[in-house]
Structures are given as structure tokens and as C-alpha cells.
Amino acid sequence: MNFLTRVLYRFAVIWTALCLSVSALAAPDIALVQVIGQRDPAEFNCPNQRTRATAQTPRSGELAETAEAPSPLTQGPTFRGDATTHKNILKIGLWGDSHTASGTFTDSLLEALRLPRAQTHPSFIAPTFNLKGIRHPLRRACLSDDWQTALAYRSPTEGPETYAKSLANIRTEAAGGFMWLDFRYPEAQTRVKWADIHFSKVQADRSLVLGITVDDGPEAIVNLGLSSSRRLRVQSEQAFATLRLRLIAGQIRIDGIAPVYASKPQIILDVFSIPGATAKGWRVVNTTHLRQQDPLGLGYDVVILQSGTNESLDPDFKIGLYESQLSASITRLKTAYPQARCVLIGPPDAKRSSNTLRLINDSQYRLASARGCTHWHWQKAMGGPGSAQRWLAKDWMQADLLHLTPAGYAESARSLVSMVPIKAH
Numbered sequence: 001m002n003f004l005t006r007v008l009y010r011f012a013v014i015w016t017a018l019c020l021s022v023s024a025l026a027a028p029d030i031a032l033v034q035v036i037g038q039r040d041p042a043e044f045n046c047p048n049q050r051t052r053a054t055a056q057t058p059r060s061g062e063l064a065e066t067a068e069a070p071s072p073l074t075q076g077p078t079f080r081g082d083a084t085t086h087k088n089i090l091k092i093g094l095w096g097d098s099h100t101a102s103g104t105f106t107d108s109l110l111e112a113l114r115l116p117r118a119q120t121h122p123s124f125i126a127p128t129f130n131l132k133g134i135r136h137p138l139r140r141a142c143l144s145d146d147w148q149t150a151l152a153y154r155s156p157t158e159g160p161e162t163y164a165k166s167l168a169n170i171r172t173e174a175a176g177g178f179m180w181l182d183f184r185y186p187e188a189q190t191r192v193k194w195a196d197i198h199f200s201k202v203q204a205d206r207s208l209v210l211g212i213t214v215d216d217g218p219e220a221i222v223n224l225g226l227s228s229s230r231r232l233r234v235q236s237e238q239a240f241a242t243l244r245l246r247l248i249a250g251q252i253r254i255d256g257i258a259p260v261y262a263s264k265p266q267i268i269l270d271v272f273s274i275p276g277a278t279a280k281g282w283r284v285v286n287t288t289h290l291r292q293q294d295p296l297g298l299g300y301d302v303v304i305l306q307s308g309t310n311e312s313l314d315p316d317f318k319i320g321l322y323e324s325q326l327s328a329s330i331t332r333l334k335t336a337y338p339q340a341r342c343v344l345i346g347p348p349d350a351k352r353s354s355n356t357l358r359l360i361n362d363s364q365y366r367l368a369s370a371r372g373c374t375h376w377h378w379q380k381a382m383g384g385p386g387s388a389q390r391w392l393a394k395d396w397m398q399a400d401l402l403h404l405t406p407a408g409y410a411e412s413a414r415s416l417v418s419m420v421p422i423k424a425h
Contacts, residue, residue, distance in 0.1 A: 037215025096306030103135035108413035162286030164255035279307035282329035308347030
């Protein structure tokens, strides 16, 4: 696409946006940015020094030429949510700790369910890109060092600050801070039709200016100073593979990214597991915004809450407090997804806290029975208290006697599927 064609395309996009009536826009809380990309974007590697200076350096003269061009920004989406084409697929949301964050367990779960990993996509991606031990459904993600990460499970009490279903957010006010995402996963030909960046301005009265690039195209400057939107929908003239965001001015908080893929998946799997997490994170989720966080309005068929290991390692662990916190989280979860099958997964056995883990599993069973959920007793499936040592001998347990090996997670996933129906009601 030559320079003249790009100019004409930009003019057409802006003119079309101006001609749309407000009533024709499906979601007024969405700010839409139209960008131009290349057909074959190059591979990118995260910079060794992920500093602002790296992001501020223009990649080409073309970027500098178009940086001052009018922002192709309007309200509302051009693509309409095609939820009807995604109704007959299984949709799973999973919240947990390190046992499910690395991807080994979920890969084995898909295999046990005989579902193709290549046709599995997320509907919402947590912005936990700078945390270790998490596998995101992306080919690559780069985050500059300027971002600060907040995690819901670390909130001591319910308060005015609420979280998205990702149970995490990142924020920065450093000009030049950047986020790069490559959506070519699990296959190189994977592309997205659009991606919603769920954001908020940390200070509502301050301006917010972003630079958005897809597939090595020219950077579009987006001014969100007067916008009340909570989603920035990035859309190109063709399905794209990579997205780059750069903070030019202001403060921004990002709660997650919701991509809609060009190909229809057979399963939607959203994994929001975080190493070190406990079950109390859901207490501070803002359930009123969850429908907005679903780009197709689909919700979930199955919601899974996996927890207990990190609670068991607390020297001041109290079973009554744990049940109170877990009960509050289950209430929020079921309020958010009342039609979904609810599954609680207890912690596996571990040498250091075997007896406490039994108490936690028993507590989860009582709560699950009372709240209309199914409980899977992971420790019992392994053989009960003390089974970690036996699993170590089988090479199903790591030497820390806390985490499982890939073979152990695979065995556990098969056990779960054989005992618990992972499907819609």
C-alpha cells in the first residue's frame, strides 16, 4: 500500500466514522481506532533494556511523517459482535494459582477432553505479562519496565478499587511506556479481527494520549482526553497479528485485552491463574463490568476456581477465615456467571502442609455442596495426605514436593475429567 493509498484510506475511515449516527453504534463505551498494517509483519523480540527510550525511537521515517496525522478515532465499533456464530462452542473460565498458570495442566485438560489446542482461543487476556510462571495465549508479549502490576488477591479488604475478571491490572504514567503483543498463537497464521484494550484513566481529569501500531504499519495517535470510554477497540482493514501500544501523555490502567479472532474457535479458554494467588481475589471483582469485558457477550459455560496451596503455607492459617473469604469469592463468581457450571478444585497434596491441605479440601467440599458447585478433591485423587512422596517416586512430583511434573499434571487432568463433567448444564 503506497503513501497516497494510505492517505485516501485514512480519509475514508474518518469520513465513514463521522457519517455513522450515534444510534447505529452498538456500544457507546467503545472508542474505535482504525489503523493500517502490513500483510507480513516482522518478528519482534523484547528489548534487553525495556526502557522508555526504546519505545520512543521511531522505527522509520514513515512513523515520524504520520505521527501528527489526525487520529482515526470515533465512538463505537465497526465490526458487530458475531455471538451467534460462537454459541455452540465450549467456553471455560479458570482462576487459580501456579498449578494452572504455566499451561501444562490446561494443555492436558484439553487433551483429556479431546479438544484441539490449535482451535482454542481466549476471549480475555490478563495483563500479567511481567510475572513469571504464567503462559499467556500469545506468541510473545513485551512490557516496558515502567508498568506497575496490582493483583486482586493482595487486596486486604473489599474497597473502592475493583478489579476486572483478570484479577490484575497494570498502570503507568511514564511517557514512552510500551506494551507489544503478538497474537500468532498457537499457530503462525492466527490473526485477530479486532482487539479491545480495557483501560481507565487513573485520573479522569488528565488527558490520555496513546500511540497504536499494528503489523509494522504507521503509528496512529489517539487522544482520549475527553473520552468516557473504557474500551479502545483496535481495528485494521485486515485481520492483524501484532499490536503495539505506546503511552505518549497521561496515566493509564489496563485491565486486560479482549481479542476476537478471524477464525472460529472450537473452545474458548480463559486462564487467569497467578502464581502465589489465593481464592480471595474474586472478592474485589467488579461484577457490573464483566459483560462489557466479553467482546461477544457470551459469558462462560463452565467456571473453575482452583486454590488452596498458598493458603496452606500461611503459618497463621485459620479455617474459619478461609471459608469466609472463599464463600465471598464464590458469591461474586456465581453472581457474574449464574448460568455456568461451577467447579471448585482443591489443592494437591504437598509434604509441608499435607494435613492443612486436607482441611482446605474438606472446606471446599462443604462450600461447593452448599452453593451448587462441584468439587474435585485433588489431594484425594492423588491418594490422600502423604501421597506427594509416592508421586515423587513415580516422577509425577517435583523435588520441592509442592508442584507436580508435567506427567503429574497430565495424570491429574485425566482424573479430573473422569470424575467431573467439564461441560455446560
